[in-house]
Amino acid sequence: MEPEVLTFTIPIESNKIVFVWNITAQLPEGEIYCSLQKVFSQFGPQYSLKLFPNAGVAEPGYYAVIKYYSSQSAKRAQAACDKKKLFQDAPLKVQMCGKQKRFPYKSLELYSNKCQELANYYLGFNGWSNRIIALQNITGVDEDPEEESEPQEQAKLTYLCVVEVTLPHHGVRSRGVGVAEENIQKQNDPLEFISKTGKVQKYSEQRALSNAFQKILLVVFDSGKVAVEYVSGEDDTVDCLTEKELQGLIQVNDFTWTPLNPGEGEDEEDWAELTFHEDTLLLLPLKP
Structure with missing residues (x-):
């Protein structure tokens, strides 16, 4: 297998995103989050792990979206954890992300x-x-010193x-x-x-x-x-x-730079574009 090249940018590729569902409400939400973090951090560093409650029409419970920096980490997580009872009585369902619509902006720098x-x-x-x-x-x-500027x-x-x-x-x-x-x-x-x-x-x-x-x-x-x-x-x-x-x-002000606002880009993720296998969560199913 060819080596994988990783960049210091926010991961947006489909093959780096894992969905976890069939998470029951047996444990408190905070404990579920910690359990997920403990299990899925074994496969590589994560950019983010987000836990969401199921939609109102579904059974009480949760699903999670995990973003890895490496596609190999995501593949290992899916293979090792799908249909396994890891921290609850019911087996988890783990699936790779489906196709995503192309983002309208280029990859964003990591903070x-x-x-x-x-x-x-x-x-x-x-x-x-x-x-x-x-x-x-x-x-x-x-600022141009020759230009008259209005008082700020x-x-x-x-x-x-x-x-x-x-x-x-x-x-x-x-x-x-x-x-x-x-x-x-x-x-x-x-x-x-x-x-x-x-x-x-x-x-x-x-x-x-x-x-x-x-x-x-x-x-x-x-x-x-x-x-x-x-x-x-x-x-x-x-x-x-x-x-x-x-x-x-x-x-001498002969240096070119691009001003950046603190924290810019950190919340530029569009979770609505993600899809995976699970009708009960009211998200689009994967295409075969």
């Missing part, structure tokens, strides 16, 4: 905490590290961060850029300014870390061995420059 979870699983806690190269207040650098009721605070991720065992280094912006309600309040500054710096660092991981591909073999490939982005200036040159570009 930084998810990137770290995925890297820790496949590379190990000591298999990678990161450091901040630059953290710059760029408030107002995109709210001031804005904007930070840019450059982070470098290093994979020492694979000889890979990747840099990422993140921008975060926050409105300041009370311009003369030093406490708010300090609080917002820390918040914006944190968000810009998280975005930069996520951006750095986008250039890294994990090649996972059946044996469990993991290789790494580095793929430069459309504009790889940030990876080619020395730290001194990079600092200079930021200061």
Whole structure:
């Protein structure tokens, strides 16, 4: 079997999504969730596990939707758990996701905490590290000083961060850029300014870390061995420059970036597009 290539993006492929149903209401909902997490985490790292109550016309109970980063993890979970009594008297029903309609947007970047979870699983806690190269207040650098601007009721605070991720065992280094912006309600309040500054710096660092991981591909073999490939982005200036040159570009506003809002994309999943075998849940059945 060919190795599987994993990216640091939100998984949306059908073969990475597993449905679990015929979950009875014998146990409390929280206990059911923990039981599902314990069972299905054995097959590989998960992006998400969501538990839903059955539709009103169905018997009391639940069904779950699990997203894996790896299609092989999803296949192993389905093969090992379908029609098995794992934490309840009745056997669970486990099915791979059916065909999905194509999403109108491209794959979304994983948020930084998810990137770290995925890297820790496949590379190990000591298999990678990161450091901040630059953290710059760029408030107002995109404004034209020659243009007359109308007075703004709210001031804005904007930070840019450059982070470098290093994979020492694979000889890979990747840099990422993140921008975060926050409105300041009370311009003369030093406490708010300090609080917002820390918040914006944190968000810009998280975005930069996520951006750095986008250039890294994990090649996972059946044996469990993991290789790494580095793929430069459309504009790889940030990876080619020395730290001194990079600092200079930021200061003279000759650096191109795309502002990102904190948490953007994390809830962009469209669960309504998913289908699987189970009429009682009022979802579309799989096509034969």
